[in-house]
Amino acid sequence: MDEGIHYCKGCSSSKNSIFSNLGAEDLEYIDQNKSINLYKKGDILYREGNRILGCYCVNSGILKIYKTGLDGKEQIISFAQKGDITGYRSVLSNEPACTTAEVLEDASICFIPSNIMFSFVKKNSDFALSLMQVTCKELNQANSYIKDIAQKTVRERLAEVLLMLEDNFGKDAEGFLTISLTRAELSNIVGTATESVIRLLSDLKNENIILMSSKKIKILNKNELKKISNPF
Amino acid sequence: MDEGIHYCKGCSSSKNSIFSNLGAEDLEYIDQNKSINLYKKGDILYREGNRILGCYCVNSGILKIYKTGLDGKEQIISFAQKGDITGYRSVLSNEPACTTAEVLEDASICFIPSNIMFSFVKKNSDFALSLMQVTCKELNQANSYIKDIAQKTVRERLAEVLLMLEDNFGKDAEGFLTISLTRAELSNIVGTATESVIRLLSDLKNENIILMSSKKIKILNKNELKKISNPF
DNA sequence: CGGTATATTGAGTGTCTTCAATCTCAGTGG
DNA sequence: CCACTGAGATTGAAGACACTCAATATACCG
Numbered sequence: 001m002d003e004g005i006h007y008c009k010g011c012s013s014s015k016n017s018i019f020s021n022l023g024a025e026d027l028e029y030i031d032q033n034k035s036i037n038l039y040k041k042g043d044i045l046y047r048e049g050n051r052i053l054g055c056y057c058v059n060s061g062i063l064k065i066y067k068t069g070l071d072g073k074e075q076i077i078s079f080a081q082k083g084d085i086t087g088y089r090s091v092l093s094n095e096p097a098c099t100t101a102e103v104l105e106d107a108s109i110c111f112i113p114s115n116i117m118f119s120f121v122k123k124n125s126d127f128a129l130s131l132m133q134v135t136c137k138e139l140n141q142a143n144s145y146i147k148d149i150a151q152k153t154v155r156e157r158l159a160e161v162l163l164m165l166e167d168n169f170g171k172d173a174e175g176f177l178t179i180s181l182t183r184a185e186l187s188n189i190v191g192t193a194t195e196s197v198i199r200l201l202s203d204l205k206n207e208n209i210i211l212m213s214s215k216k217i218k219i220l221n222k223n224e225l226k227k228i229s230n231p232f
Numbered sequence: 233m234d235e236g237i238h239y240c241k242g243c244s245s246s247k248n249s250i251f252s253n254l255g256a257e258d259l260e261y262i263d264q265n266k267s268i269n270l271y272k273k274g275d276i277l278y279r280e281g282n283r284i285l286g287c288y289c290v291n292s293g294i295l296k297i298y299k300t301g302l303d304g305k306e307q308i309i310s311f312a313q314k315g316d317i318t319g320y321r322s323v324l325s326n327e328p329a330c331t332t333a334e335v336l337e338d339a340s341i342c343f344i345p346s347n348i349m350f351s352f353v354k355k356n357s358d359f360a361l362s363l364m365q366v367t368c369k370e371l372n373q374a375n376s377y378i379k380d381i382a383q384k385t386v387r388e389r390l391a392e393v394l395l396m397l398e399d400n401f402g403k404d405a406e407g408f409l410t411i412s413l414t415r416a417e418l419s420n421i422v423g424t425a426t427e428s429v430i431r432l433l434s435d436l437k438n439e440n441i442i443l444m445s446s447k448k449i450k451i452l453n454k455n456e457l458k459k460i461s462n463p464f
Numbered sequence: 465c466g467g468t469a470t471a472t473t474g475a476g477t478g479t480c481t482t483c484a485a486t487c488t489c490a491g492t493g494g
Numbered sequence: 495c496c497a498c499t500g501a502g503a504t505t506g507a508a509g510a511c512a513c514t515c516a517a518t519a520t521a522c523c524g
Binding site for chain 3: 414415416426427430431434447
């Protein structure tokens with residue numbers, strides 16, 4: 001049997017991940033202690049409020065990371081794709097998960113137990129540093145989003161999100177956004193009602209800035225979208 | 233001359249700070265390399281977009297940390313008070329500051345050069361870990377605020393902010409909030425227009441939930457405020 | 465006692481939400 | 495092959511919420 005893909009050394013995501021600067025020896029060690037699992041769309045990796053025993057490194061597929069409001073409405077905070085890790089916040093702080101991680105596109109994901117994470121942080125200061133940098137980057141993104149969501153209109157934020165989706169997940173051969181989200185999910189990123197997203201998408205379509213075909217979205221005029229998202 | 237207060241060992245904020253679990257030897261080392269400065273209300277420690285050469289540890293006073301929108305409107309992200317450090321994100325990631333730090337109440341602040349921070353992260357994994365935990369905590373708060381600002385009404389967020397201000401900064405002998413903010417600043421936390429804050433404060437006053445006396449605010453009915461901020 | 469900054473109030477307006485109805489489309493079973 | 499079903503998408507109408515702009519009041523500072 002071919003277990004090649006199970007080895008961290010050969011992991012297709014390793015070059016994008018914080019594990020990329022670990023030596024062969026360390027990767028070997030992770031190999032011995034991690035487990036790899038396949039997940040289907042809709043599967044929950046962990047749920048807000050629950051304790052988790054390690055963190056997750058995405059090998060393939062996409063996760064959405066969200067918080068749930070008291071009325072049950074979800075607010076999508078971020079996505080995780082190849083090379084991203086998630087759950088480390090709860091591991092490092094030894095606290096219950098503060099977000100829910102749900103599979104958006106079928107995924108192959110490695111689970112790395114807490115004690116492994118801790119031991120690497122302790123013995124490898126470069127690893128600790130790059131983990132900090134990941135956290136800092138997320139923190140900066142979160143702070144920017146607070147500003148945007150507080151100051152921008154829904155139309156501006158929607159434009160911003162569309163650009164982000166193209167940047168982060170790319171487009172297919174015909175130029176349509178690769179990632180496939182429902183209107184409800186889109187609204188849960190933008191932070192608005194589903195109907196508002198639908199109306200504004202329809203506006204953008206009429207302005208020939210985007211194009212829609214069976215729920216898929218194509219950005220026709222990136223510059224104009226940028227102008228909308230940054231009206232100054 | 234009495235330089236006692238200049239020594240980290242005797243720093244009144246050290247017990248609250250991430251430096252609290254450093255040994256006497258390490259604190260001595262920081263002493264040799266830090267500088268301590270006094271700042272006045274309105275002073276800017278660092279400005280969004282600028283490079284900074286180290287991070288700042290608050291010994292006394294209060295800072296507001298904010299981002300500036302393209303139209304110039306500021307969005308307050310957090311505060312820093314005794315024991316808090318700020319600027320470490322830019323130091324660790326070696327990037328320009330992504331926020332502005334401005335003195336809200338006259339402050340005494342230690343400056344710790346980048347290389348000191350790096351050397352401690354490298355040689356003291358517990359320090360690295362507690363720095364990570366600080367970052368993670370901030371990240372969690374930021375994510376929560378994204379959810380709130382996206383899903384809650386201004387009234388709900390205002391109630392939440394008032395409770396936060398009492399929790400974080402306490403109240404004076406007569407029960408008024410210790411921290412003194414202009415209506416504009418309050419609106420820049422809540423993420424709304426100044427006039428909206430004024431109107432909603434006035435509503436809360438009429439409902440006997442808060443009391444106002446010459447711009448100072450006193451929370452009369454904490455429970456009711458909690459209900460408002462968490463209507464479910 | 466000006467003069468400036470901040471706070472307050474009012475009126476008008478626009479954005480966005482809510483609710484309800486309808487439509488589309490893919491999958492399913494007869 | 496087609497009707498049936500359910501999930502998601504769309505549209506319309508009504509109204510709430512919050513913003514802007516302008517005018518006024520109050521407080522603070524030298």
